[in-house]
Amino acid sequence: MSHDRAVVSGAHAATAALRVISWDKELTGFEEQAKRFESKEQRAKLSRDVLRVDTEQKAKGSFPGYYASSPLVSNPWVGNDTVVVQTTWGFAETLIRVDVMTGEISRLTAPVCKTDGAWIGENSSNHDEAQKNERRGSWQLTDVCDGVVAAVFSTPMAPPHAMVCWLHPSDAHYNQSLLFSGWHPISRPVSISHSPHSADSLPIRD
Numbered sequence: 001m002s003h004d005r006a007v008v009s010g011a012h013a014a015t016a017a018l019r020v021i022s023w024d025k026e027l028t029g030f031e032e033q034a035k036r037f038e039s040k041e042q043r044a045k046l047s048r049d050v051l052r053v054d055t056e057q058k059a060k061g062s063f064p065g066y067y068a069s070s071p072l073v074s075n076p077w078v079g080n081d082t083v084v085v086q087t088t089w090g091f092a093e094t095l096i097r098v099d100v101m102t103g104e105i106s107r108l109t110a111p112v113c114k115t116d117g118a119w120i121g122e123n124s125s126n127h128d129e130a131q132k133n134e135r136r137g138s139w140q141l142t143d144v145c146d147g148v149v150a151a152v153f154s155t156p157m158a159p160p161h162a163m164v165c166w167l168h169p170s171d172a173h174y175n176q177s178l179l180f181s182g183w184h185p186i187s188r189p190v191s192i193s194h195s196p197h198s199a200d201s202l203p204i205r206d
Contacts, residue, residue, distance in 0.1 A: 001068050005053040015065030018051040018085070020100050050100045061117030063105050069093055076144050078167045084108070084144050090116040092138040095151060097167065108149070108165070109139045109183075121182065135163075135183065153183070162186045 002017045027033050037043045054065035067088035076083040081101045086093055090111055097106040097120070107119040113136075137155035144150070147167050154160040163183045 001072060003068070015054050016051075016068040017049050017053050018066055018068075018083075018098065019047050019049055022046040050098060050103050051105075061111075061115060063096075063107075063117075064089060070141060073141060073143055078144060078147055078149075082167075084141065084149055084167070086139065086141040093140060095139050095141050095149070108167075109151075109153075110136045112136050112138075139163075151183075 095108040140152040
């Protein structure tokens with residue numbers, strides 16, 4: 001995640017960029033890795049933007065750019081080619097799935113206003129269940145583990161709830177209708193200050 005454009009132009013003048021960096025597994029030291037990126041030519045060759053900095057005006061409901069409101073979780077990967085990240089979208093925090101090979105975005109949480117764009121639950125094979133459990137509010141990503149995404153959902157009218165969903169791990173050529181299983185609450189409300197930080201420890205409701 002990079003905020004280099006905002007550093008140059010001002011924090012409110014640019015979105016963040018999400019980048020993929022070629023990492024040599026044979027090199028164990030950070031200094032050895034860093035030497036590979038000493039020149040501008042090397043950096044251009046060994047890294048690329050997945051989500052570029054976006055300063056253009058966007059149509060209502062479309063992806064506004066990567067507003068990185070929270071650090072990446074320790075392991076955001078779902079499969080080999082996709083990550084889950086948190087970003088500001090419209091009036092709330094939302095979670096998105098990003099294909100790092102193509103830059104394709106899938107919105108994993110329902111928007112606060114239905115006019116703010118589509119989300120993946122609308123195309124799910126389990127559409128009725130997704131709609132029944134549809135929650136429109138703000139989301140905080142807490143962990144990703146073996147395809148299970150853990151998050152905290154909240155609104156001004158209700159206490160925060162820990163939620164989980166399962167994402168299909170297939171990469172690149174996945175079936176959109178099978179990708180999303182819907183969000184499911186765990187057994188009790190939780191405080192933001194005590195939100196779960198490991199998907200392994202979540203007591204998932206049957």
